[in-house]
Amino acid sequence: MILDQLSQPIVQAPMAGGVSTPALAAAVSNAGGLGFLAAGYRTADAVREQIATTRTLTAEPFGINIFVPDTSTVDGEALATYRERLAAEARRYRVELADPADDDDAWAAKLALVQEEQVPVVSFTFGCPDPTVLTELREAGCTTVVTVTSAGEALTAAAAGADALCVQGTEAGGHRGTFHNTDPVDDTALLPLLRKVSAAVTVPLIAAGGLSGGRDVAAVLVAGARAAQLGTMFLACPEAGTNPVHRASLPGDRPTAVTRAFTGRPARGLVNRFLVEHTAAAPAAYPHIHHLTKVLRQAGDPEAMSLWAGQAHEFARTAPAADVVRDLGAGARAALTETALRWSAG
Ligand SMILES: Cc1cc2nc3c(=O)[nH]c(=O)nc-3n(C[C@H](O)[C@H](O)[C@H](O)COP(=O)(O)O)c2cc1C
Structure with a gap:
């Protein structure tokens, strides 16, 4: 499983709307985390170009996120x-x-593209693809991740054959990855959601939502996640394509x-x-x-x-993405050691 091979348990969240640039994804992957491109709102040809550019900047694995079409009336x-x-x-x-x-945000063309390009990790939000789609991707060499916001969605995604799940708490910035666009909007926070999802399925989990420092990363690893996915904490990095007005508001x-x-x-x-x-x-x-x-x-x-923006937006730093990744990893290690020492001393 690719998540266990990362030297830092940090996933840079895919962020559509121009934020996730090849430079950002490559910087994160080169620093030992997992960088992500965001295929949402782009044409398949534009995504193909981004994949090519990313490959000139890193030899490390990276991911691409695709929006599952919303079929609700x-x-x-x-x-x-x-x-x-x-x-x-x-x-x-x-x-x-x-x-x-x-x-449908060019669903079929983007699926064909990631298979053809053998993108190492393909993640989905807004729904769960059919089992056949996930199988085809796996056969093409892609690790698949489905974003879930409830234990019910986790059961569906695991049954469909997802290799890993991104568990998104309500604290998260950007769109809720919920499968259905209906009310009430689930507002379960990340820690209780991790507990509920861990009790329902055994697939590896990535935790997302409101994480802003090493201590938070340590907390979700202790709670059972294999990696932490952060979006807002990368919005202010120089490599991100964040709109200047958005950047200034953080x-x-x-x-x-x-x-x-x-x-x-x-x-x-x-x-x-x-x-x-x-x-x-x-x-x-x-x-x-x-x-x-x-x-x-x-x-x-x-x-x-x-x-x-996620709930901890004020902690977004203007530092290079590699520094953010390294500091999150080092901070998580330090927090785990310090906590173990404090506990044993008590
Ligand atoms: C500006 C922005 C754009 C986002 N775009 C996407 C996207 O295209 N696909 C996706 O799966 N998640 C997207 N997300 C959600 C992230 O995957 C992740 O769940 C979220 O950033 C985690 O919370 P945090 O921002 O508090 O770290 C976006 C988040 C932000 C802040």
Whole structure:
């Protein structure tokens, strides 16, 4: 299992929207962790280019994350009402709202690509692929990871044949990886979720959500995870493609909240005006609302952008990604030793 071969038990979370660059993924993999590219919102050709660039920067294993298409039915009337509501936002930023289109984010083309390229690790979010997909990937030499947010989802993913699971607690920045876009949105925190998932399945686990330092990494390893996946802690690294407005918003103890306002799927971001004003009205309609709000999010106003961030965002450092990986690993080791000593001395 690839997770046991890492010299640092650190996975850099895939972050769509331009954050996960080849430079970031390669820096993390070269430092002994597992770097990830994010295929979401990109064309298959653009992902192919990113794979090629990453391979020029590292000989170490890396991963790619793919969005599983959302097949839930969308309430057309609720979506139209939400579009009308956003007309005032469009006037405010002097932009034209796009049509709230549906798409499958080039699912088939991306699956074919990762098989052809034999990408070492392929992870999924927003659902669990069919067992045949996971088998084909394994036969192509890819280790498969499915993101889960409940013990029920973990059972489904393990039964489908996933090689490992990414267990995502509610603390996590960005989209919840939940299989279904329905209410109520599960808000189980990472530690109780790790316990529930460990009790349900025996596949290796990667823990994600709100982790920000070596002590947190040690905590999830003790709780049974083979590795810790961090996203927000890499947002401020120079190698990340994070939008400058997003980057600048990370310091400070601003609260975060889960919202469908920006994309139509629950995601955690820093609380800003748009999130406060539209969360209650936003229907479950993904990726329709993602397309609808794109021009608003691109206007550059921090009060109208999706500032995805986990609950510990203020600890994001501007240090190179390799330093972040090494410090997390060293901090986890030190915390484990210190805790064992303190315990035995007591
Ligand atoms: C800006 C941003 C973008 C993200 N994009 C993705 C993505 O494309 N695919 C995915 O599986 N998870 C994505 N996530 C969620 C991460 O995989 C992970 O669960 C999360 O970052 C962990 O919480 P943390 O940010 O508190 O470390 C994203 C997170 C952030 C902050």
